[in-house]
Amino acid sequence: MKGKKKNLYYWAFIIPSLLAIFFVIVLPLILGIGTSLTNSDGYNAVFVGLSNYKNLLSDKQFLYSLRFTILFAVVAVVLINVIGLGLALLVTQKMGKVSVFFRTIFFMPNLIGGIILGFIWQFIFVRAFAGIANATGLSFFNAWLADTTTGFWGLVIVFLWQMSGYIMIIYISFLANIPSELIEAGQIDGANKWQAFWKIKFSMLAPAFTVSLFLTLANAFKIYDMNLALTNGAPYGSTEMIAMNIYNTAFFQYRQGYAQSKAIVFFLIVAVISLTQVFLTRRKEVDL
Amino acid sequence: MTREKTHKWLVIALGILVSVTWIYPFFIIFFGSLKSRAEIFTNTIWIPENFVTENYSRAYEGLEYGRSFMNSLFITTASIIIIVIFSSMAAYALARNKSKISTAIYFFCALTMLIPFQSVMIPLVSIFGQIDFLNRFGLIIMNWGFASSMSIFLFYGAMRSISVSLDEAAYLDGGTPFQIFWRVIFPILKPTTVTVIILNAIRLWNDFLLPSLVINQEGMRTIPLRMYYFFGEYTVQWELALAGLVLAIVPIIVLYIFIQRYIVEGVTKGAIKT
Numbered sequence: 001m002k003g004k005k006k007n008l009y010y011w012a013f014i015i016p017s018l019l020a021i022f023f024v025i026v027l028p029l030i031l032g033i034g035t036s037l038t039n040s041d042g043y044n045a046v047f048v049g050l051s052n053y054k055n056l057l058s059d060k061q062f063l064y065s066l067r068f069t070i071l072f073a074v075v076a077v078v079l080i081n082v083i084g085l086g087l088a089l090l091v092t093q094k095m096g097k098v099s100v101f102f103r104t105i106f107f108m109p110n111l112i113g114g115i116i117l118g119f120i121w122q123f124i125f126v127r128a129f130a131g132i133a134n135a136t137g138l139s140f141f142n143a144w145l146a147d148t149t150t151g152f153w154g155l156v157i158v159f160l161w162q163m164s165g166y167i168m169i170i171y172i173s174f175l176a177n178i179p180s181e182l183i184e185a186g187q188i189d190g191a192n193k194w195q196a197f198w199k200i201k202f203s204m205l206a207p208a209f210t211v212s213l214f215l216t217l218a219n220a221f222k223i224y225d226m227n228l229a230l231t232n233g234a235p236y237g238s239t240e241m242i243a244m245n246i247y248n249t250a251f252f253q254y255r256q257g258y259a260q261s262k263a264i265v266f267f268l269i270v271a272v273i274s275l276t277q278v279f280l281t282r283r284k285e286v287d288l
Numbered sequence: 289m290t291r292e293k294t295h296k297w298l299v300i301a302l303g304i305l306v307s308v309t310w311i312y313p314f315f316i317i318f319f320g321s322l323k324s325r326a327e328i329f330t331n332t333i334w335i336p337e338n339f340v341t342e343n344y345s346r347a348y349e350g351l352e353y354g355r356s357f358m359n360s361l362f363i364t365t366a367s368i369i370i371i372v373i374f375s376s377m378a379a380y381a382l383a384r385n386k387s388k389i390s391t392a393i394y395f396f397c398a399l400t401m402l403i404p405f406q407s408v409m410i411p412l413v414s415i416f417g418q419i420d421f422l423n424r425f426g427l428i429i430m431n432w433g434f435a436s437s438m439s440i441f442l443f444y445g446a447m448r449s450i451s452v453s454l455d456e457a458a459y460l461d462g463g464t465p466f467q468i469f470w471r472v473i474f475p476i477l478k479p480t481t482v483t484v485i486i487l488n489a490i491r492l493w494n495d496f497l498l499p500s501l502v503i504n505q506e507g508m509r510t511i512p513l514r515m516y517y518f519f520g521e522y523t524v525q526w527e528l529a530l531a532g533l534v535l536a537i538v539p540i541i542v543l544y545i546f547i548q549r550y551i552v553e554g555v556t557k558g559a560i561k562t
Contacts (some may be wrong), residue, residue: 006385009465013381014375014393017436024433025400028408028415035411042414090306093299095293104548105307108314111540111551113494115512119519119533120317127526128316131332161313166555173556215559222404225496229516243406247497250410260410267407274402 029267036264040257052261061237062262065245072152072241073220076159080216081209083160084167091168092175103172107165113150121158125150125230151231151239155288158226163219168213174208175201207281214277221270242266314537321530322371325542331412347531350522355540360510363424363499364492367431368485374432374486376477379443380469384455390452394444397437405434405498407547415499427480427502431492439484442558446480447473495541511536 036052038045056062088229091099125144132140144150157229178201224243227233233240233248240248246266250259316333323336328483331337347353415484420524450473459467474481496512503509509517515536522529544551 002359004348006465010381010385013465013469015376017378019398020429020433021400021436023415024430025403025408026339028411032408032411032414039474071514074533087306090299093296095296095300098300098303101305102307102546103552104544105311107552107555108311108541108544110555111490111494111544112537113496113512115496116536117517119428119529120517122315123320123526123530123533124313126419127328128332139393143522158386166559169552170559171554202317206550217476218404218551222406224406225512229497245407245525247409251501256410256414263407263410267403270404270407271402 002162003049009021032260033264035257036261038257039252039255040260042256045121045257046119048257052258053250053265055258056059056140056261056265058083061236061240062245064237065172065242068152069242072155072159073217075215076156076163076220077213079156080160080163080167081212082235083164084212085205087164087168087174088171103168103288106168109161110166112162114225117162118160118226120185121154121161122230125154145231146236147235148238151234154230155227155239155241157224158230159223160221160227163216167216170215171205173209174205210280214280218270218277221266297378317530317533317537320446320526321534323523325527328403328530335405343527343531347518347535350528351511351518351532351535352509353535355507356509356511356514359424359508360493360512363427363431364489367428367435367492368488370428370432371435371488372484374445375436375439376474376481377469378436379440379447382385382440383444383447384452397440401437409501416502422502422504424508426504427499430498430502431488431495434486434498434536435491438558439488439513442480442484442487443477446477479527480557482550483554483557486551490551490555518536 026230035045037047037049037051039048056256062141091102091106093099112120129141129144145154222243223241224247227239227241231239233244241261243266246259246262249262250256253259308392312333319333320328322339322341323331323343324338324340328337328528346547369541412430413422416422416430421429454476455468455470459470464473494512494518495510499513500516504511515532516530519529522532
């Protein structure tokens with residue numbers, strides 16, 4: 001085909017997607033940087049320079065939400081990866097067709113959206129736990145979601161329930177790619193099962209760790225639905241995660257310029273996490 | 289041999305124990321949805337003594353279930369059709385024309401994937417509000433924009449294993465690139481199309497935040513939106529809230545049981561490749 005006509009087709013195939021990405025993601029981001037320099041309330045806006053960003057440094061609720069989210073992310077990342085790997089090792093044992101059944105069940109919560117998951121667990125923490133406390137007299141089950149600590153662990157548990165099955169699937173696919181000769185060779189060399197696991201599987205799983213770790217981390221930062229349905233920030237904003245803090249500033253307080261400065265900082269945090277992942281996985285690939 | 293057998297049964301026993309614990313929350317909700325209001329307070333986690341099925345008819349009405357279901361189905365289906373058509377075409381053009389521009393576009397798409405939704409939502413809503421697009425039509429366009437990069441990557445990855453000689457043969461037969469793509473290439477991309485459909489379907493069907501910002505008319509609410517308002521009204525009547533939750537979950541679980549293999553495969557591909 002002649003160059004000119006070929007060019008025409010090339011752009012005709014690509015332009016629709018590019019336009020959609022531009023108007024939905026890129027343009028809002030660029031305009032958002034502008035908005036973050038104003039005191040916009042959604043209707044009127046006056047340029048205020050960098051003062052929104054300066055105010056962030058002394059915004060107690062914002063800094064609290066940021067700390068809460070980071071702590072949440074760290075705890076959740078560790079637990080999800082331990083449980084996800086545990087589930088993956090469990091379902092990859094030799095046991096025939098039941099393993100598919102187990103896999104199906106462990107992955108199931110991942111298909112349910114955050115709003116529904118949050119409501120399911122609100123009932124379990126508030127009503128079912130109270131019932132268990134009454135029946136057993138164990139004070140551990142009392143008054144869940146009523147204070148910051150149980151709110152925090154409540155969020156961790158729900159996120160864990162949702163994400164572990166997903167992380168399990170990633171580990172399974174990496175475990176399946178470990179050549180069985182490698183493990184057999186290790187066993188011939190006199191390694192027992194534990195040594196085979198730690199020395200061989202563990203080192204071969206390194207790229208899976210990187211992927212799962214950062215995937216969980218980035219997802220933990222973006223949580224909103226689950227937070228809304230489970231605690232809605234209660235009591236007194238003490239379980240308000242960063243995404244909810246941005247939302248509330250923009251759509252309840254109508255401080256959209258200020259909220260957008262938080263959104264830009266949020267973007268930078270998430271982008272750094274994701275870029276670190278890309279950097280680490282690429283480097284590993286080169287090493288291999 | 290016996291040692292291996294013991295090991296196998298121990299593992300299966302452990303698996304059963306863990307999986308029952310894992311899905312028990314679903315059972316708590318299901319049991320609760322069949323109880324009377326009084327029984328929920330006395331028997332919170334076990335099988336109901338008396339089955340109350342009318343919770344379901346009342347929750348069905350309260351959720352306007354038929355309508356919410358159709359709204360969710362419409363938004364999800366329409367968005368996915370557009371996403372699949374345009375992302376596969378873009379990936380085809382990028383994969384078949386290696387040039388600096390293609391590489392630049394590829395990296396541009398990769399960069400947009402780093403941008404979390406919350407960092408663009410405020411200006412996005414304001415832009416679409418100004419052109420009167422805060423409706424289902426606008427929502428579908430937004431879904432398309434947010435899903436494009438990931439979908440293009442998945443199609444692009446699949447294109448690499450499709451030989452160029454197929455295109456060339458079809459071109460000699462007198463086809464335009466448009467015809468070649470839809471008649472020759474797109475059918476071969478089917479496994480990837482399934483992956484793209486599944487990954488987007490899970491996300492779009494469950495999406496709450498974006499629709500909550502875009503859809504203003506009550507009659508247009510999707511299931512998660514409707515559930516949000518319904519739950520707020522009925523937390524004092526847990527039996528109805530629980531029946532509503534079961535109604536919201538059932539379509540997903542039923543579909544999952546039927547096409548479980550494809551879903552797990554699709555999610556694996558999506559997680560590893562992007």
